[in-house]
Every structure is written in C-alpha cells, then in structure tokens.
Amino acid sequence: MKRARIIGLGHYVPPKVVTNEDLAKVMDTSDAWIRERTGIQKRHFVEDGMGTADLAFEATKKALQDSKKEAKEIDFIILATLSPDYFFPGSGVLLQEKLGIDSIGALDIRTQCTGFIYGLSIADTMIRAGQYERVLLVGSEVHSTALDLSTRGRDVAVLFGDGAGAALLEATEGDQGVLSTHLHAEGRYAKELWVEAPGSLNPVPILNLEECRHFPKMNGREVFKHAVTRFIKVIQEALEANHVTKEEMDLLVVHQANLRIAEAVREYLRLPPEKMYNNIQRYGNTTAASIPMALSEAKAEGKLKEGDLVCLAAFGSGFTWGSALIRW
Numbered sequence: 001m002k003r004a005r006i007i008g009l010g011h012y013v014p015p016k017v018v019t020n021e022d023l024a025k026v027m028d029t030s031d032a033w034i035r036e037r038t039g040i041q042k043r044h045f046v047e048d049g050m051g052t053a054d055l056a057f058e059a060t061k062k063a064l065q066d067s068k069k070e071a072k073e074i075d076f077i078i079l080a081t082l083s084p085d086y087f088f089p090g091s092g093v094l095l096q097e098k099l100g101i102d103s104i105g106a107l108d109i110r111t112q113c114t115g116f117i118y119g120l121s122i123a124d125t126m127i128r129a130g131q132y133e134r135v136l137l138v139g140s141e142v143h144s145t146a147l148d149l150s151t152r153g154r155d156v157a158v159l160f161g162d163g164a165g166a167a168l169l170e171a172t173e174g175d176q177g178v179l180s181t182h183l184h185a186e187g188r189y190a191k192e193l194w195v196e197a198p199g200s201l202n203p204v205p206i207l208n209l210e211e212c213r214h215f216p217k218m219n220g221r222e223v224f225k226h227a228v229t230r231f232i233k234v235i236q237e238a239l240e241a242n243h244v245t246k247e248e249m250d251l252l253v254v255h256q257a258n259l260r261i262a263e264a265v266r267e268y269l270r271l272p273p274e275k276m277y278n279n280i281q282r283y284g285n286t287t288a289a290s291i292p293m294a295l296s297e298a299k300a301e302g303k304l305k306e307g308d309l310v311c312l313a314a315f316g317s318g319f320t321w322g323s324a325l326i327r328w
C-alpha cells in the first residue's frame, strides 16, 4: 500500500535572538516569570524585510539537502502559516517562485498550530491516491511583526517566536511512513485565541487601531486546560487506531505551545523524558513551524532512527487539534 514518508527535514530561524531579559526591557515581565510559566528562555525575531516565505525558503533548502533532492523534483507545495506575507495571495505561491519551480500547485493551510498535522494529512492522502509522488510541506511563521510588545500584550507576546520547518514527503510502498492522521476542530472556541481584525467583518477603513483588535488575544488558562486534555485524547486516538501501546512509541513530538503543557501530557502518559522531544526553550511557540522544527532538530541530534514509531500531536487556535503516527 502506498503512503507518504518524510525523506528530508530542515529548519531555519532568523539570526536575531531575543532573550527574556530583552523583553523585560520593553514590558513588565521577567525572565523568572517566563521560564517558570512556559519554559521559554529565548526566541528568534526577523529583521525588517524578512517574511514568512523567506523563512520557508531557507528551511526548504535544508530539507532538499537532507533528502538529496532538487526543487524541480517537488510535485506539490503545502505551506501552513497563520502569518502569511500578505492578506492574499498565500505564501505558498511566493515559496514556489523562490524555489524556481513553475506552475505546480501550491496550497496554503490556515489551521494555526495544527497546520503541520493538517498538511501532513492532506499530503499523505494525495500521495496515497497516486496524485503526486513528492510533496513539500512547510510550516513557517513570522509572529514578531504582529505582536503587542508592551505590558498590555505581555501574556501573548512572550510566548511566540519566528521560524520555519520543512519536510519533503515521498511515496513509499514499504512499512515506513505515515500510518494514520487524525484531525479535529471545534469552532465554538474560535474567540479563545484569535486575531479579530483586519478581516471581512472588520476591514481596515473602519479599524480603530487604539482598540488593539489587530493584536492576538488569548484566554490563556482556558486554552491551557483544553490543550492538555485534547493532546492526550488525540495521541491515544492515534495509538488505538494502529493497535499499538504508548510503550511501543519511541518518540512523541507535540506542538511546542508551553513546556508545562508538554510535560503534563508526558506525565499523564507516564512516558520517560527521553521519549519526548522539546525545543520551545530556544524558539518559543512557532505555531505551524514548531513540529517540523522539532523533528528536524531531533533528527540532527540522532533521536529519530529508522523503524522508530513516532507520534506527532498539535493543538491550537480554532480550536483545531490533531495527531499523526509515523513509522520512521
């Protein structure tokens, strides 16, 4: 049976490092508060003129190198982001242009923190159907240019960072690859974590910038509670669908929203620390980019070996959440 297999990974963060102490200079926060509540020590921010497609391009070059493939061998592009370069068109076509590959399809996904899992599901389905041989899947985010970097926005602003992660997927007939994906959404929670404007209901001409509706807003405690329970459920869903136990899982990579959330999930599942990979300490929450960035680093550190059973899970704005089980 055909399925998609990740044959190359790459990640990229812009050079500028922003520490917790740097944030404490522009808002009422502290290194101690941020570390204790989130585990984050630093994040990367772009300099002026660098956009989401630029980060995606850098990560893609590394994924192509890792897979020993060339851009022209890609049949389709999927780019997940909540921070596109423009309102439209999406950043997928911009990435296509940078890669110099004409006229292949390019799809943007807007399911926020769950974007990589949704993209993986779509790519796998396309490959299983025989539509494409090779699909490029990228999560890329520039948060820094749209955060309220003042005390008013500190609950959200200290969490996020910029970065991109890319995966090249290829059709395989063997035992390796994506075993299953599980996607969920519940729109009644849309306003628990959102950017309200600008949008079709609140277009720029009527927008009062002093109301700050253009900055991300989050009901942190509510999102935290839902995140922990839904992460656990959707991981269990993936394991049950494949008739495997959590003990058989070699590595769990959850969307890097908060180290406390990841640890709560790991402790509930009674997994030893070495079975979970986290890098939020260095990058903050990079939403759609966080899972491919973590996979790329885990691979580079030798923590992903052929035959490993790897579970991915994400939860975030929408609410959207999902999981994937992969035989590496």
Ligand code: UT7
Binding pocket: 028, 029, 030, 033, 034, 037, 038, 113, 154, 155, 156, 158, 219, 220, 221, 223, 224, 227, 256, 257, 258, 261, 285, 287, 315, 316, 317
């Ligand atoms: O990726 C998408 C999914 N996102 C998430 O999963 C995030 C989920 N939520 C969280 O991670 C946590 O709720 C936060 C890290 C955002 C906040 O942690 P918390 O332990 O829930 O803190 P809190 O919101 O209950 O705030 C505690 C206190 C408040 O002060 P009072 O009311 O107790 O006086 C806040 O005003 O901390 C204050 N506070 C801050 N203090 C210093 C909020 N943000 C900050 C800050 N620095 N940056």
